[in-house]
Each structure stands twice: as structure tokens, then as C-alpha cells.
Amino acid sequence: MTDEVVGTQAPSWSGWRTVLWLGVVSLLVDLVYEGARSITGPFLASLGASALTVGLVTGAGEAAALGFRLFSGPAADRTGRYWRWMVVGYALTAACVPLMALAPALGAAGLFFGSSMVLLERTGKAVRSPAKSTLLAVAAGTVGRGRGFGVHKALDQTGAFLGPLLVALVIAVTTQTWAGLAVLAVPGVIALGVLWWMHRHVGDPPPDPAAAGVRLEALPGTFYVYAVACALTTVGLMTFGVISFHLVNEHLVTAAAVPIVYAAAMGAEAVASLGTGFAYDHVGSSTLLLLPVVVALVPVLAFDNRLAIAVTGILLWGAATGVQDSTVKALVADLVPRGRLATAYGVFAAFQAGAALVGGVLAGWLYDVQRTALATVIGGAQLLALALLVAVLRRAPRGQEPTSPPD
Numbered sequence: 001m002t003d004e005v006v007g008t009q010a011p012s013w014s015g016w017r018t019v020l021w022l023g024v025v026s027l028l029v030d031l032v033y034e035g036a037r038s039i040t041g042p043f044l045a046s047l048g049a050s051a052l053t054v055g056l057v058t059g060a061g062e063a064a065a066l067g068f069r070l071f072s073g074p075a076a077d078r079t080g081r082y083w084r085w086m087v088v089g090y091a092l093t094a095a096c097v098p099l100m101a102l103a104p105a106l107g108a109a110g111l112f113f114g115s116s117m118v119l120l121e122r123t124g125k126a127v128r129s130p131a132k133s134t135l136l137a138v139a140a141g142t143v144g145r146g147r148g149f150g151v152h153k154a155l156d157q158t159g160a161f162l163g164p165l166l167v168a169l170v171i172a173v174t175t176q177t178w179a180g181l182a183v184l185a186v187p188g189v190i191a192l193g194v195l196w197w198m199h200r201h202v203g204d205p206p207p208d209p210a211a212a213g214v215r216l217e218a219l220p221g222t223f224y225v226y227a228v229a230c231a232l233t234t235v236g237l238m239t240f241g242v243i244s245f246h247l248v249n250e251h252l253v254t255a256a257a258v259p260i261v262y263a264a265a266m267g268a269e270a271v272a273s274l275g276t277g278f279a280y281d282h283v284g285s286s287t288l289l290l291l292p293v294v295v296a297l298v299p300v301l302a303f304d305n306r307l308a309i310a311v312t313g314i315l316l317w318g319a320a321t322g323v324q325d326s327t328v329k330a331l332v333a334d335l336v337p338r339g340r341l342a343t344a345y346g347v348f349a350a351f352q353a354g355a356a357l358v359g360g361v362l363a364g365w366l367y368d369v370q371r372t373a374l375a376t377v378i379g380g381a382q383l384l385a386l387a388l389l390v391a392v393l394r395r396a397p398r399g400q401e402p403t404s405p406p407d
Contacts, residue, residue, distance in 0.1 A: 035163030059360015073346020089128020094188030150277015
């Protein structure tokens, strides 16, 4: 394997080595925040939240995780300080999740505090994600972006699988939800230590001369059509907070068992991201056409009152989420110049932010009103998403790099 210059500090590090270590960091941090997200719905409910409140808070959290990237992405491109943005974002997550453990002790203020920590943790993801995705896209430039993003996501989801299991174990032993949140401080601290060590070997990527003087408006029109298509799929992927609320509300599983179901969904997410990542490099970007089809099935199955069918829907939810957060990003890197990647990821996420908020509120509202209407609305959105994806893929052949060669 040929080594590539991923940063300015350590040209000896190969693309694969950088991808793998970024994956280890994501594994540790996903263990933290996915462990917390696995019980966010029941946790907020225990603090007095309704289904609508859970949908609003978790939907707003996802909107924050996506929407703020509209600012953090261009800022990372302007400053070239990708590492700084990434570390600050990871530090926010490492701090806010354990602090959620304080909420039950705050009485009437507990719901407000717990909700605030959810929103701040998701903001941390927004701060780091464009910069991290840029570093990952550059590192994966010579190893295949589909494979690079897929392998990274598989490691990421290993943490997402282990986190809920760790939380479930701690809650089972202590019978205290706050203890399950507090223990997540440990992997957070380890992740920050790995980042400190890694930064000694990998620096910020060098500037892309082709991007000099290019403004945000220079992003191609095809990119914006693609962003709208993926936003429509995001509407259908309502937050797990609403899904877990359903599981407990309908007495399908106990609150203590919810993290185990979530862990299974994270396992499906890892397999789907890895499989579609390799398919993206070998078969083509048409692999993404499966995404809206799967998303359309999620509300039909996940909100069923039979456990086996609901779990099937949750596994499909996990698989679709894995594709949405990995292989989908590989095509973004193929549609725009490298020097505008963080900006593009920020704009792309802004589209998803509005969609996540709409999806969370829509799911929370229609869950109480008419679940059949929820499935119908999401199904219609996926038909439109599929049509837009077909239009984009006709104009964006696999592996296209319009304005800059792979690093």
C-alpha cells in the first residue's frame, strides 16, 4: 500500500492507518453517546416527558447535530484547523453525556437539564463532524472512499453496539439509570487521549489550490439535489427516542431491555454501512437507491404492536441509518472539490437538520394521532427521494472527482 500525505506533520502515515485510528476514536465516542441515546426516550419519560416532548427534544437534538454544521463546516474550511474543530466537538460529547446523570437529582429542573444536555451533546457532534468527515475523505482518497467510510462506520458502530450493552449491564447491576450514564465518562476520556496521541502523527490536510477563492455558491447544483433527496430519507428515520417510547409504552419490552434492542439496531447499522461501502466502490453509487425503499418500511414495521415485527422494523431502521451516515457521505466527496468538502458536508447536514426536526416532531405527533398516516406520509417522501436520487446518479458516475484528483 502506498503511503499518502494525510497531514502536514506525518507523511509516513498511510490512508488506511488514519482511517482505522479515526475509527477507533469514533468507536469510543459512539460507545458514549449511543449508550446514552439508547435510553434517552425512557430516561426523559422518567423525568416527566410526554411522547411529543421526547420527539421534540430528540428531533431538535438531531437538528442541532446537523444544522450547526452549516457554520462549522465553512469555518473549518476557512481556518484549515480541522483538528481543532474535531477535538472540541468530541470534548463536548465526552462531558455532556455523563452530566445527564445529574438530572434525576435536580427535581423539577431535571427534565430541562436533561434535555439541555441532550441538545449540547448533539451540538458537539455538529462541531466535529464536517472536520472529521473531511479528514476521513482525504485519508480514504487512495483506498476507496466507499471502503474508507464503510470501514470507519463499522468501527464506529462497534462502539454503538457496545455502548447500549454497557449501559444495560450497569443499570441491571445498580438498578440506577444515572449510573449507566455516569460510567460513560470513562470511554470519553480515553477517546480524548487517543486524539491527543494521534494528532502527533496526523495533522491538518494541506490547502487545496483549486479551491482558492471559491465561494459557497460554487457548489454544483447536482449536490443540492442530492442533499434534498437525502433530507427526505432523513424525515423517515425518526429518532430512536420515539421508537423506544413505543416499545415501553406498548409494553413490548421493559425500559431495562431497550438498550439491548438498540444494540441490535447498531449491529445492523454496522453491517449495512460496511456492505454498502464496499458495494459503492465495486458496483457503483446506484447502491444508494436501496435507501428510500428501506426507509419506507421502517414506520410500518417499527410501530407495530407485535414484538417480532417491531424489532424487524428497528433493525431496518439501524441498517438505513448506517447507509445514511456512511456511504451517503462518500458520494458527497465525489460531487464537490476537496477544498470545499467541510463546507459541502455542513450544507448537506443543514438540509438534514430541518428534515430531522420535521421527522422527530412528525413521528411524535402522528404516533399519538394516527400511525397509519405517519407511514403514508413517510412513504410518499421516499418515492420523491427515489426519483431525485435517480436524477442525481444519472449525472454523477461512480468515482467521479470533478475538480480535484484524489490525494
